[in-house]
Amino acid sequence: xxxxxxxxxxxxSSKVKHLLYFYNIQNxxxxxxxxxxxxxxxxxxxxxxxxxxxxxxxxxxxxxxxxSTFHVFVTLSKRTWSNENDILKQFKWIPFKIDTVxxxxxxxxxxWRRMIDYNTRNKLPIDNDLVxxxxxxxxxxxxxxxxxQKLSLQDALLGPGIFYDCPMDRESIFDxxxxxxxxxxxxxxxxxxxxxxxQTNKKASSMLTSMTSLEINSPYESVACTALYVLLxxxxxxxxxxxxxxxxxxxxxxxxxxLEGGMTSMPSSTASSRASTPLGNAHCDFISIxxx
Numbered sequence: 001x002x003x004x005x006x007x008x009x010x011x012x013s014s015k016v017k018h019l020l021y022f023y024n025i026q027n028x029x030x031x032x033x034x035x036x037x038x039x040x041x042x043x044x045x046x047x048x049x050x051x052x053x054x055x056x057x058x059x060x061x062x063x064x065x066x067x068s069t070f071h072v073f074v075t076l077s078k079r080t081w082s083n084e085n086d087i088l089k090q091f092k093w094i095p096f097k098i099d100t101v102x103x104x105x106x107x108x109x110x111x112w113r114r115m116i117d118y119n120t121r122n123k124l125p126i127d128n129d130l131v132x133x134x135x136x137x138x139x140x141x142x143x144x145x146x147x148x149q150k151l152s153l154q155d156a157l158l159g160p161g162i163f164y165d166c167p168m169d170r171e172s173i174f175d176x177x178x179x180x181x182x183x184x185x186x187x188x189x190x191x192x193x194x195x196x197x198x199q200t201n202k203k204a205s206s207m208l209t210s211m212t213s214l215e216i217n218s219p220y221e222s223v224a225c226t227a228l229y230v231l232l233x234x235x236x237x238x239x240x241x242x243x244x245x246x247x248x249x250x251x252x253x254x255x256x257x258x259l260e261g262g263m264t265s266m267p268s269s270t271a272s273s274r275a276s277t278p279l280g281n282a283h284c285d286f287i288s289i290x291x292x
Contacts, residue, residue: 001018001066001067001070002064002066003022003064003065003066004062004063004064004065005065006044006047006049006065007044007046007047007065007066007067008044016286017070017071018067018069018070018071019070019071019072019073020037020070020071020072020073020074021072021073021074022034022072022073022074023075023082023161024075024076024077024159024161025074025075031085031087031088034074034087035087036050036052037050037066037072038087038090040248042068043065045068046067046068046069047066047067047068048065048066048067048068049063049064049066050063050064050066051063052064067252074091075157077090078155079212081104086117097158098143098145098159099145099146099149103159103160104122104142106160107137107138107141107163107164108135108138110160111134111137111138111163111166112134114166114168115130115131115134115168118168127170129170129241130163130168130169130170132175132241133170133173133174133241134166136239136240136241137163137166137173137177138163139237139238139239140177140235141158141160141163143234143235143238144158144185144235145157145158146213147230147231147234147235148189148231150239151225151227151230151231153189153192153193153196153198153227154179155191156188156192157190158185162180162184165179174242174250177236178250178253181236181254181255182234182253182255183288186228186254186255186256189224189228189231190224190225190227190228191224193223193224193227193228194221194223194224197223197224202225225256228255228256229256229257229258231256232251232254232256236251236254237251245282
């Protein structure tokens with residue numbers, strides 16, 4: 001799509017349709033790239049150009065040429081939406097709810113395709129235990145979003161993409177899910193829970209302070225710990241394929257697994273929580289498709 005030489009209007013190129021797909025764009029380099037594309041300089045009837053200088057490189061700016069006619073598809077999380085961004089206002093946005101078609105089944109279809117491809121490449125038979133564990137992973141994601149809506153924490157809803165790197169080995173899935181929860185999901189839920197509590201009135205805050213069963217420094221942290229505890233037991237613990245002591249030991253290593261003495265299962269400070277909270281991607285996945 002991008003070339004260092006000018007595009008020419010030939011018979012072949014005039015029949016090619018260019019589709020640009022920006023996946024989960026963030027308020028960063030992805031927005032800047034969109035701005036460059038939409039504000040390019042016209043060179044000829046079928047060609048535009050842009051000057052690009054990377055802030056991560058000491059080299060001089062590069063000049064790229066691209067077709068004047070192209071289509072752009074962008075996916076964006078509601079959390080990163082900004083009414084002040086003029087670039088986003090130039091697009092027509094179609095909202096999708098995470099619990100409706102096609103999103104509610106996209107993770108299951110993706111993981112099953114990966115499993116079939118993996119087994120085909122390695123000439124392996126279908127592993128029923130792996131199938132059940134992948135189904136369990138899909139259920140965890142669906143129940144997680146359902147519980148967040150009941151807890152009025154819609155800002156912490158997660159799309160299926162965060163689970164796309166699920167390993168295709170049953171034993172590895174449990175360690176992967178635990179790491180995903182402790183390093184990504186729990187810090188996000190904790191911080192959003194505390195932020196929501198801080199916006200409530202003083203009367204509500206004083207009521208939370210009376211929750212003496214939680215040995216945590218602040219009432220905001222107690223609410224966050226309770227939210228994580230409920231979320232963990234309604235999503236991960238429910239229908240867990242592990243049994244007996246193995247299951248109990250596995251669940252105890254999740255952040256938010258205990259209410260009493262919550263400080264042992266929660267980060268001890270707001271700073272540590274924010275340090276481990278996932279930040280927006282510094283890059284934007286970009287795909288250019290040509291349709292003859």
